[in-house]
Each structure stands twice: as C-alpha cells, then as structure tokens.
Amino acid sequence: MTAAATPDPTEVTSEPSDALAPYDAVLLLSFGGPEAPDEVMPFLRRVTAGRGIPDERLESVAEHYHHFGGRSPINDQNRALLAALEKELAGRGLDVPVLWGNRNSEPFLADTLREAVEAGRHRLLTVTTSAYSCYSSCRQYRENLADAVAEVRELGHVLEVDKVAQYALRPAFVDPNAALVLDAVRGHADVPDGQLALLFCTHSIPEAMDDTSGPGDGEGNLYSAQHHELARRVVARVAEETGRDLPPEVVYCSRSGPPSQPWLEPDVNDRLEELAAAGVTTVVVAPVGFVSDHMEVVYDLDTEAQETADRLGLTLTRVPTVGVDPAWVAGLADLLLERAEEARGGPVPTGEWVRPSVCAPGCCPNLRQARPALCGSD
Numbered sequence: 001m002t003a004a005a006t007p008d009p010t011e012v013t014s015e016p017s018d019a020l021a022p023y024d025a026v027l028l029l030s031f032g033g034p035e036a037p038d039e040v041m042p043f044l045r046r047v048t049a050g051r052g053i054p055d056e057r058l059e060s061v062a063e064h065y066h067h068f069g070g071r072s073p074i075n076d077q078n079r080a081l082l083a084a085l086e087k088e089l090a091g092r093g094l095d096v097p098v099l100w101g102n103r104n105s106e107p108f109l110a111d112t113l114r115e116a117v118e119a120g121r122h123r124l125l126t127v128t129t130s131a132y133s134c135y136s137s138c139r140q141y142r143e144n145l146a147d148a149v150a151e152v153r154e155l156g157h158v159l160e161v162d163k164v165a166q167y168a169l170r171p172a173f174v175d176p177n178a179a180l181v182l183d184a185v186r187g188h189a190d191v192p193d194g195q196l197a198l199l200f201c202t203h204s205i206p207e208a209m210d211d212t213s214g215p216g217d218g219e220g221n222l223y224s225a226q227h228h229e230l231a232r233r234v235v236a237r238v239a240e241e242t243g244r245d246l247p248p249e250v251v252y253c254s255r256s257g258p259p260s261q262p263w264l265e266p267d268v269n270d271r272l273e274e275l276a277a278a279g280v281t282t283v284v285v286a287p288v289g290f291v292s293d294h295m296e297v298v299y300d301l302d303t304e305a306q307e308t309a310d311r312l313g314l315t316l317t318r319v320p321t322v323g324v325d326p327a328w329v330a331g332l333a334d335l336l337l338e339r340a341e342e343a344r345g346g347p348v349p350t351g352e353w354v355r356p357s358v359c360a361p362g363c364c365p366n367l368r369q370a371r372p373a374l375c376g377s378d
C-alpha cells in the first residue's frame with residue numbers, strides 16, 4: 001500500500017479547536033478491577049478497606065472474578081472508551097490527551113496525575129464512569145482526586161482539577177439508554193402485555209447512603225430518585241414508539257455489607273421470582289446503573305440472574321450498557337465541551353435533574369469520616 005491509499009471514510013478531519021480551553025487534558029476516572037487471579041484479593045481488600053464487609057462476602061465476590069479467569073472486564077472497557085473518546089475529540093479538532101486513572105487498581109489515579117504534571121499539564125477536566133449521585137459514585141471520587149492532587153503538590157507541582165457533573169439524566173446518557181431498551185422491547189413484540197416486564201437494574205447501596213445522597217438540604221434519596229426518573233423517561237419513550245405501557249420498575253443487584261444493614265431493594269433475583277409467580281414469561285433487564293459491562297453485569301446479571309430466570313422458566317433479555325455506543329461517546333464529548341464553556345464563564349446548565357458541576361457543601365456525605373474532596377464548594 002502506498003501513502004496515497006483511499007482515505008478512511010470514518011476519519012473526520014477538522015480545524016484545530018480550543019473548545020476545551022482552559023483544560024489541557026481530560027481525565028477518565030474509574031473504579032478499577034483486577035486483571036489476573038493474583039490481583040483479585042488485593043483488589044478486594046483495597047475496595048473494602050475499613051468497610052466492615054464480612055470475609056465470606058469477599059470470598060464469594062472473589063469467586064465471581066475467578067469465574068472469569070481473575071480478570072474484570074472494566075479496565076478493557078475503559079481502554080476502549082478512552083480510545084473512542086480520543087477519536088471523537090480528534091474528529092472535532094480537539095487535540096487533547098485523554099488520561100485514565102482508577103480508584104482501586106492500576107493505573108492508580110495518583111500515578112496518572114504525577115505523569116500528567118511531568119508532561120506539563122496544568123488543568124484537567126475529569127469525568128467519572130459513574131453517572132449517578134451518592135457517596136460511592138460521586139463524593140468518593142472527589143476524595144480520591146483530593147488525595148491524588150495533594151500527593152502531586154507534595155512533589156512541588158500545581159494541578160487544578162475540575163469535574164463534569166453527574167450526568168445520569170442528561171440526554172447524553174438517557175437517549176442512548178432509551179434506544180438500547182427500545183430495541184430490546186421491540187424484540188419481544190410477540191409477547192402479550194402482562195407477560196412482559198421491563199426492569200431497570202442498578203448497584204444496590206446502603207439505605208443510609210441513599211437517604212443522604214444529593215445536596216445537604218435534607219431531601220436525600222437522590223440516587224434512587226435519579227434511577228426512577230431515568231426509568232420513567234425511558235418507558236415514556238418506549239410507549240411513544242411502540243404503544244406499550246410498561247411500568248418503570250427499578251431493581252438492585254450486588255448487595256454487600258452485613259445482613260443487619262438495610263440496602264436498597266428489591267434484589268433483581270427476588271423480583272424475577274415474583275414476576276414468574278404473577279404469570280410473566282419474558283423479562284427485559286436494562287442495567288442502566290452501569291456505563292459498561294462491569295463484573296456486576298457479567299456476573300450478577302448474565303450469570304446469577306440468568307440462572308434464576310432459567311430455573312423459573314423465564315426468558316431474560318439483558319439490554320447492553322452504553323459502553324462505546326457512538327451516541328454515548330458523542331454525548332460524553334458534548335458534556336466535556338459544555339463544562340469547558342462553563343469554566344470560561346459561559347452558561348451554567350440548569351434544569352430540575354441537572355446536577356451542578358461544583359457540588360454543594362455536604363452533598364453525598366462520607367458517613368464514616370469527613371475528608372477533603374475536590375470539585376465542590378465545601
């Protein structure tokens with residue numbers, strides 16, 4: 001092949017743009033996961049350090065990972081998302097690197113930030129792989145940022161870090177999820193109403209964490225409310241497109257913690273039992289709580305809930321997560337550009353379910369110990 005080969009039609013070239021100014025890099029911040037059997041227990045101990053998760057629970061979660069050769073899918077999915085996002089940004093003339101750091105596994109956030117400052121970066125725009133608001137999915141990442149930035153400062157580097165607001169109810173996330181659910185429901189056009197159920201599934205959290213999720217104005221329960229609102233919007237879209245009225249039902253997976261501590265319910269498996277008993281034959285499960293096929297999706301849903309469905313004689317269709325869906329990647333790029341415009345003094349997005357990109361004092365609190373957190377006004 002010569003250099004004059006036919007241009008790749010997917011390669012979009014555009015004028016250089018500074019639409020991401022004042023940021024000089026994007027940071028994808030994620031949870032992390034093990035990639036080999038001997039990384040499983042160290043990973044689990046890191047995740048649960050000081051959290052009172054019973055040992056039996058750790059051993060049974062380790063089994064989930066060993067079921068897949070000790071390798072979580074999450075890091076590969078983040079590598080794919082990072083590549084897709086870089087390509088999307090490059091296509092818009094934005095020549096900024098997308099960096100990647102994790103809370104619980106390599107590449108560790110502090111190492112990523114050290115490399116960023118060594119490469120001459122000053123101001124990063126963070127987006128997390130978690131769409132909703134609660135301590136685990138929002139403030140804990142902001143604490144991780146505070147810790148990592150403090151480490152870099154000790155080395156004499158100044159680094160400023162901002163964050164894209166939690167985006168669960170932005171069209172960037174809702175629309176691709178709605179399209180995926182719609183496809184799955186259309187696949188069951190032959191199943192009569194009353195025999196088809198649609199479940200929106202997410203990670204369970206302790207009730208106390210849900211009760212305190214959201215701004216510290218005493219309202220709380222933002223985590224569960226965001227999921228219900230997303231479910232409501234998606235079923236409205238399904239009704240519009242197919243005429244089918246499916247109730248917006250939210251169920252939970254991946255409960256941990258001691259049995260004495262209440263977590264959000266119903267568990268997806270318990271709900272499958274009830275639905276089968278009520279004459280449902282077909283269940284569509286949309287794991288809208290996750291942005292890609294994490295272990296919770298491939299184990300808790302595709303393995304465990306699938307076994308429950310098989311035992312009950314239910315047909316279960318698991319809807320894909322947004323992953324690297326082009327509409328989602330484009331939407332994510334839009335969110336980054338919108339945040340940059342806000343940083344330049346442009347309009348601040350508003351709306352009932354639009355989260356602020358600078359979190360309110362005390363929102364989604366750490367219930368064990370107050371700690372410094374970035375990207376907030378406290």
Ligand SMILES: CC1=C(CCC(=O)O)c2cc3nc(cc4[nH]c(cc5[nH]c(cc1n2)c(C)c5CCC(=O)O)c(CCC(=O)O)c4C)C(CCC(=O)O)=C3C
Binds near residue numbers: 058
């Ligand atoms: C809200 C939420 C998200 C979504 C937001 C986000 O994405 O951050 C999330 C994501 C994830 N959770 C993950 C894994 C684990 N979560 C655990 C434990 C816990 N999660 C919690 C909540 C959440 N977790 C909570 C309240 C606990 C109890 C202990 C604690 O308060 O920290 C444990 C310990 C063992 C267990 O008990 O299950 C593990 C191994 C993985 C990686 C999966 C992979 O490898 O693909 C991912 C993406």
Ligand SMILES: [Fe+2]
Binds near residue numbers: 203
């Ligand atoms: Fe988790």
